[in-house]
Amino acid sequence: MDGLTQSHTGRSGFPPAYLDRVGSSFTDFLATAAPDLLPSRRPVPAVNAGDLTPHGTTIVALTYADGVLMGGDRRATMGNLISSRDIEKVYPADSWSVIGIAGAAGIAIEMVKLYQVELEHYEKIEGLTLSLDGKANRLAQMIRGNLGAALQGLAVVPLFAGYDLDAAPGATPGRIFSYDVTGGNYEERGYSSVGSGSLFARNSLKKTWRPGLDGDAATRSLVEALYDAADDDSATGGPDPVRRLYPIVYRVDAEGAVRLTDDEVAAVAGTITDERAAAEGQG
Amino acid sequence: MTMPYYASPEQLMRDRSEYARKGISRGRSVAVLTYADGVLFIAENPSSTLHKVGEIYDRIGFAAVGRYSEFESLRVAGVRLADVRGYSYNRRDVTGRVIANAYAQTLGEIFTQQTKPFEVELCVAEVGETPEADQLYRLTFDGSVVDEPDFIVMGGQADAVTGHLRDHFRAGLDLRDALMVGVRALSASSPAMSGNGDGGLLPATQLEVAVLDRRRPKRAFRRVVGAALGSLLGDRSAGDATAEQAAEGATHAHTPSAPQPGTPAGLGDPAAPDTAGGTAGSGEGAGPQPGPADGEGGGTDGGADGGGRSS
Numbered sequence: 206m207d208g209l210t211q212s213h214t215g216r217s218g219f220p221p222a223y224l225d226r227v228g229s230s231f232t233d234f235l236a237t238a239a240p241d242l243l244p245s246r247r248p249v250p251a252v253n254a255g256d257l258t259p260h261g262t263t264i265v266a267l268t269y270a271d272g273v274l275m276g277g278d279r280r281a282t283m284g285n286l287i288s289s290r291d292i293e294k295v296y297p298a299d300s301w302s303v304i305g306i307a308g309a310a311g312i313a314i315e316m317v318k319l320y321q322v323e324l325e326h327y328e329k330i331e332g333l334t335l336s337l338d339g340k341a342n343r344l345a346q347m348i349r350g351n352l353g354a355a356l357q358g359l360a361v362v363p364l365f366a367g368y369d370l371d372a373a374p375g376a377t378p379g380r381i382f383s384y385d386v387t388g389g390n391y392e393e394r395g396y397s398s399v400g401s402g403s404l405f406a407r408n409s410l411k412k413t414w415r416p417g418l419d420g421d422a423a424t425r426s427l428v429e430a431l432y433d434a435a436d437d438d439s440a441t442g443g444p445d446p447v448r449r450l451y452p453i454v455y456r457v458d459a460e461g462a463v464r465l466t467d468d469e470v471a472a473v474a475g476t477i478t479d480e481r482a483a484a485e486g487q488g
Numbered sequence: 489m490t491m492p493y494y495a496s497p498e499q500l501m502r503d504r505s506e507y508a509r510k511g512i513s514r515g516r517s518v519a520v521l522t523y524a525d526g527v528l529f530i531a532e533n534p535s536s537t538l539h540k541v542g543e544i545y546d547r548i549g550f551a552a553v554g555r556y557s558e559f560e561s562l563r564v565a566g567v568r569l570a571d572v573r574g575y576s577y578n579r580r581d582v583t584g585r586v587i588a589n590a591y592a593q594t595l596g597e598i599f600t601q602q603t604k605p606f607e608v609e610l611c612v613a614e615v616g617e618t619p620e621a622d623q624l625y626r627l628t629f630d631g632s633v634v635d636e637p638d639f640i641v642m643g644g645q646a647d648a649v650t651g652h653l654r655d656h657f658r659a660g661l662d663l664r665d666a667l668m669v670g671v672r673a674l675s676a677s678s679p680a681m682s683g684n685g686d687g688g689l690l691p692a693t694q695l696e697v698a699v700l701d702r703r704r705p706k707r708a709f710r711r712v713v714g715a716a717l718g719s720l721l722g723d724r725s726a727g728d729a730t731a732e733q734a735a736e737g738a739t740h741a742h743t744p745s746a747p748q749p750g751t752p753a754g755l756g757d758p759a760a761p762d763t764a765g766g767t768a769g770s771g772e773g774a775g776p777q778p779g780p781a782d783g784e785g786g787g788t789d790g791g792a793d794g795g796g797r798s799s
Binding site: 218224231234235239242318322325329332 | 537539542543544561562564565567568569571572574575576589590591592593594595596597
């Protein structure tokens, strides 16, 4: 027993809340055991705090034949400045779903971290994975908890997508859910986009997306939508061959959530820029 | 005076120890062995939903014997502690030692302060980068914690199984050999096999097997079920129960259950109360398979041993 010293749990081991066998939600548990760790429990001063943290911008998701793709550009802005050129705004939520975030980066990244632990915690306690609808609903409740901060300029608007293992035969297994700051949860058909460049990305997808695209065509459609968003929105970054920074793209299919390598995305982005250049400045 | 009779502290402690020991030895054994790529858990457990082995964190696993309700609440507490620490510090800051410490203190306090001690014995296993860094902690009902090398056997005929393992275990076995050594040791002392007396092995349906595999990124814990378990055990004990199971998916990590068509999302079969709100797929590792073995394993230990005691 050498080397065993007191841990932070103190002399009495687990506090009573830990041994209380109720609930499989990590967020609910934190609310009783350590409420200070929850982002939604922190008071926000009653002033506009929107310019205190960088803002993430455009996220795009679309379904295709085998599942769903989600991608995000790499730019974060603070007012008129680019605060980051290589921020990552799309994360795997668990093995079968991904989450992309637009809005106040500090709060959004903390929320993603909490959400990842929430899903994994449920899985470990119950021995089962939440259904895709259950995951989407859980995220809506977390967004709703952030409403107070959202009204002071710290809004977080995620986009959630996953592979539905319970999908009926014949139905598309990839599903996309979008949210508003009040926690409204809307399932999207085919494709969706959030963030400052979403208007342009959505218009681009409207022309390039079709039901049942194959994987390569879907990847191209997604990267092109981000390119179009960057073309017209100053807060969205385009592919950056100088620094070798390309959009983050995740694919979720029957094999689970996988991040495409930079080389794959760079090749697709290169094709698009080459074609646009060949159009002699009209692209 | 609230105490009408005097009992010496020694007597009280002795009585409680004896009570707890009796409860633990009534059940079936669990063996935790190190092997070349990590740590292997083998439990004799006919239920496929009431687990004796579980995941605590990325590199940390848990095994227990004794009363199910008691060790299940300890398992949940361990998962909570690990997740809170990992969330507030970093995933790397969650170690087996922290979890083992918390268990030791909790068990010790319950043993000295409450009339009825917990009838449980736990193992917290942590897999490291190299075999030398693997840790096995044994925690007993009175809160003692021991860091043991190579293997730990708990519950049931633990002494007999330990003796068998001491003769046959070698460090650095591969998964198949380690599993065979462990299953042989459990089978030799199992009351379920005593009728045969011919050195037969426990069938796959009577076993709960999981590994902490150091080669896996992030979450090392993986259940070995279905066809994967059958093929590791070889033909002799694979039985016919696993033959029709799909090989793919059986060993995938974090593979969620696949409810039957028509099941409302998130709800299991209400006729199977032990599925914790899910279907018989028993969660991660079970794979998207109908799971005939799951249905057969539905008989819980509670029925055989009386009460909530999960052998």
